[in-house]
Amino acid sequence: MPLGPARVAPSGSLSDVLIGRRAELALLRAVIGSPPSLALIEGEAGIGKSRLVGELFATPGLAGIRRLVGQCEQLQEPLPLSPLLDAFRLAGDELARSRPPNPVVGVLAPLLPELAEHLPPPLPALPDQRAERHRVFRAAVALLDHLGPLVLVLEDVHWADGGTHDFLAFLAAHQPKNVSVILTVRTEVGLLPIREAFARAPSGPARTVSLTPLSLPEVEELAQSILRAELPRTFAAPLYEKTGGIPFVVEEVLRTLLEQLPASEIPGRPDVLAELAVPTVLRDVVRQRLSSLDDPAQEIIGAAAVIGMTPDDHVLAEVTGSGAAGIAKALAQAQAVGLLHEEDGRCRFRHALARQIVYESVPVSGRRLLHLRTAQALESGAAPRPVARLAHHYRQAGRTAEFVGHAEAAADTAFSHGNDATAARFLLQALELGELSREVRVRLAVKLGRAAVDGLAHTEAVPILERLLATEPLPTHLRGELRFALGRLLRQQGETRAGHLQIESAIEDLADRPALLGRALAVLSAPETVVDRHVSEHAARCDQAEEAARRSGDRDVGIAVRIARASLLLEQGDPGSWRLIDELLRDDGLRAAPREHARACLNWAQGALHIGRLERAEALLAEGRQVVDQAEYLRLAEIVELVTAAVDHAAGRWEGLADRARRLEGTGAKVGAASLDRRLLQATLLTATGPAEEATARLGDVIAIAERVGSVWPLIPALMTLSRLLLTLDDAAGAASYATAALAHVRSKGNWVWGAETVLCLVDALDALGEAGEAAELVEELNLGIAGADAPIAQAALLSARAVLARSRDSLEADRLLDAALATLRAAGLRYEEALAAERLGRWRCERSAADGGPLLEGALRLYGGMGADRDIARICRVMRQNGVPIPYPWRGGRPSHGQTLSSREREVALLAAEGRTNQEIATELFLSRRTVESHISSALRKLGLLSRKELSTLLGSDP
Structure with missing residues (x-):
């Protein structure tokens, strides 16, 4: 084949031309041509990631572009930003010629002694390590901005330490306008923690360049460029088979053959490839x-x-x-x-x-x-x-004592830089050894307990701490600290009751350590965690925590206790909680502790949702998200997304929410305690949008898990949601049973704000059973329980329950009460609850006149339609038909293209569902995805005005 003139190949490569990768190279050119920009080059080892970067900068017009290249090593020291600092060291000449950088860059001078003479003078160290770390991040970004325009390349980011990952997340959120960033990463190492931050970068999501193995023609082309000869298919095919299309392996195989044979003879000798076994081909090449x-x-x-x-x-x-x-x-x-x-x-x-x-x-x-x-x-x-x-x-030398000493030192260094995950990794490695002395084992375990909570080494750390507590006679103060650490780890794993009991058992042991005691008591004061603890007990724990904080004199402990107090009051709808929250948000002490600040905002946002204060939840979420981004606290990113989804659900912003909830549930969560909240969110969505059977099953799973681990939230709302679902299926007895179970937990907890919707469900169930009179005392109990509470959801539920009771004796009073409930929900912005209340009031008014109730039913229908609540749409359309209320387009007959008639595929799916097939069985038989089957069943139920797939068996027996 005709061959062009050779050019210099990248270092170490045999081929002087890049094979394939044209689209990938063009994408990279576009990325660095439009800064600020981000790119991830991903692929397996040997796929050509570094080669692609080299080819990028060899492109005419780009050879002179300034670039800084850092290499992440497999054994990176636990020092902040080591790969980035290595890259900065390449900029000495440029710094010597340029104007002085931003003074904050002086923070980097001690980390870059080789460049110190070209940097501003060092700044005094900050007392807060996290604040100092944040300032280092700011300085690094400022230096990149100063050196720009440039391209920052970090190779092998899969080996980067947690601090470097956190900096990259910070950089993505604060990227200088004249800087582009390229990272190379192996795909086989799992999910990188920076992907979330790169997906949400203000400059736009990072572009991903995924490199896959070469095709057979591309392997043939690569071999020809190396051998400078035509390559018959009889050689190219086995070469492709042996190397799997990995460019590095192709080159290494050919490098070996070139030592054995002249290049011109190799294409005619496919037999030489037979001696290289596929699984060991690369090993054979390197060994040769x-x-x-x-x-x-x-x-x-x-x-x-x-x-x-x-x-x-x-x-x-x-x-x-x-x-x-x-x-x-x-x-x-x-x-x-x-x-x-x-x-x-x-x-x-x-x-x-x-x-x-x-x-x-x-x-x-x-x-x-x-x-x-x-x-x-x-x-x-x-x-x-x-x-x-x-x-x-x-460690590899088998020198245990020296390994443990240096592992502990490495953990201490990592911990001092805020890199808890790395610290936990070193401590776990040391504690794996059985021959440690008791003193050393206890000392390492205490450090592990401190590091593992934020280091996310929960699964590995829990059995170590449990074994130590069970087998070692520990000093009282250390036993208390380990029990507190173990309790926090168990709570974060989702083992609510076990964690709470461990922390309770630590209290007496921590009597002489008031700072730790205050923090432990603050954790125990959280009401939304464990069952069988009354809010009065949580309040007593909070009082004790305040006393311990005063004894300790530790300002940070005092802030932690005030956060806990605000959360306790908020969950009860106490109006005083907002004054305390606003004071804390203005407190410099909280702002100086970004992790506490972020956690507090997200916890309060969830509490605000629990009581129905959506506008405060949105504001707190926005502040929490901002702090998480600014403080590069990636470990809270999944909580941010979960709370965001919950806020969107409450606000009726449901477009794409089901997919987001599914993704949230599918992510291997770092914080196990969030798992139940994710499950409840998806199950709650299904009660309005999906098949009732699947929603029932998912709610049952949430209830079973919550009961097993003793988690009161989301046990109460899950029981309530299932009760409300059964009411729509005309199963009043089942609804009453689940509502009664939920109320037992409400009474045990003593927080009626959480139980108001459950009371409404039970009143509705008793009313359907003809026993509404028995609910009067219950409604009065609710009235007393939420008196003075700032809780729109609870107040609206109370008004609705009173309306149900008043309906039989005074319809005008019932109308007034329900209208007040509807106004409360509308003002709170709780769109789904507003739609339910409007539907109820519309049904009641239709009993007098369709003209009175019709507009309310139509308004509820439009709210349901905007949210995609297919089950509710089917129900309300049936109510409207029964009452002679016109159904507006496009709900008149389902999809405009098919009217009320099912499409052929919808009917096919519905018939199989009517026979009792599961969604997965239908998907397998019809070669569809499970999600597509779910969509067809929901559409069929909506068009036919049905509430459950059980009803399909009676209505699909007729002719189409």
Whole structure:
């Protein structure tokens, strides 16, 4: 085939042309051509991510663009922003020539001593570590802005530490207008925590460049560009099969063959590929490269693989005992055969896979000795000591005491930088060892308890703390601290009762530690957590927490207790809660603690939703989201999205909400305690939009789990929602049963604000059973329970319940009460509850005259229609037909294209549902997705005016 002129290939590559990837390269050009912009290049190891970046900057017109490149290492020290700082070190010449940067950049001077002379003077350290961390982030962004226009490239972000991930999230939210960011990441390492922040960047969602293996024609083209010869399909096909289309593996295979045969002969020798087994092809390639080196060079390269991806020459010399000349010769040989390549003036393994294979080629006993020598060489080097790498090498060397010491030091360093996840990881590794002394094990476990709550190492940490508490005679104060930590971990896993009991058991042990005692009591004062604890008990705990906070003199503990007090009052609808919340939101102490600030706002937003104060919930959510973004607190991102979905549900903004709820439920949640709230949200949506049977099953799951773990919220609303659903299905007895069960928990908790809608459900059920008179005492009990409460949902429910009772004796009074309930809900902006109240009032007025009730029914229908509440639409249309109220377009007959007649596919699905088939069975039989089946059933029920798929069996027996 005709071949163009060769050009210089990227370092370490055999091919001087980029095969395929034209669309991906064009997308990257567009990204960096329109800053501020973000791009993620993702793909498996060896797929060509770094090659694509290199090709981007080799493009004519882009070769001169300023770029900073940082490399994330697999063994990154727990120091803030190490890869970014490495990138900044490349900008020394530019900083020397430019005007002085923003003074805040001086914060980076101690972290970049090589550039300190070109940076503003260092700033005094802030006492709050999190505030200091936030200032470092601001400084890094300011320096990027100063150096712009530029492209920041961070390679192998899957290996980045938590602090770097958090900075990238911060950068996405505060990206300078002349900076583009490109990250490379492996797809096989799981979900990156920065994806959420990159999806919500103000400059627009990050563009994802997904690299997949080359196709057979592309593998053929790549081989031809390397061999400079035509490639018959008899060779290309087995080459593709052996390499899986991974460009790196293709090149390594051909590199091996080029050492055995002239390039012109290789295409005619497909037999040489047969000797390379598919699962071990890359291993064979690298081992052949390694075996071509002389013995001293093999030993030195083996040691280099133990040291890391980019071995330091001085460490390598100390570990191997070789002189500088021997090291240089070995590295040159390895570079010549493609095991290493030069990057930024240093020899580096060409690929992580290559380093891993060389590492595994060293005998186990030899590896242990090399790890020990590496650790000793690193320990004797200049300060600061790389404690993470030391811990790794001592661990691999089997030196337990040294490993534990450095792992603890690494955890302390990570913890001091606010990187709790990294701290928890080191502590867990140390605690895995069985030969620790009791003193060391207790000390590490206490630190783990502190780190694991925010470090999200819940699953691993819980059994360690449980075992320690069960087997070790601990000092009282340490036992209390561990019990408190274990209780918090259990609560975050969703084990509400178990966590509450653990924290209760810690109280006595914490008597002499008032700061921790105050925090533990503040947690116990939260009413929305555990069943069988009356609000008076929560209030007593809050009083005790205030006393402990005063004894401690700790301002942060005082703020935590005030947050708890505000939450306790808010959940009861106490109007005084808003004064306390507003005071706290203006408090500099809360603003100086962004994690507490964010948590408080989100908790209060949820509390505001519980009582029906939607406008306050939206404001608190907005502030909470802003704090989470500014404080780079990614671990609250899923809570932000959950509360956002709940606010949208309350406001009637349901478009796309079902998909969002489904995604929320499908995410492997980091905070298990949020799982029940996600499940309740999806189940509640289904009661209005989906098949009743599925909604019933999902609500039953929520109830069963909540009862098992002892979580009062969402147990009460789940029981109430199921009761309300059964009322729409004319199962008054079942509705009464679930409402009664919910009221038992309301009385046990003593918070009638939470029970008002349940009372209304029970009154409705008793009314349907002809027993409404028995509900008068219950309604009066509710009236007394919510007297003076600032709780629109509860007040409207009370008015509606009174209206039901008044209806038989004074229809005008009932009308007035229900009209007041409707006005309350409308003013609160609670659109679904408003629609339910309007439907009820419309039905009642239609008993006098369709002219009186029709406008209300039509208004309710439009509200349901705007939310896509298909089940409610079907019900209210049936009511309107029964009362002679005209049904407006487009609800007159379902979809305009089919009128009241089912489409052929809808009828096919409905018939199978009528036979008792499940949605999954229907989906399998008709080759549809389950979601499509759900949509067809909902549409069929709406068109036919049915409330449940059970009714399909009677109505689908007729001719179409």
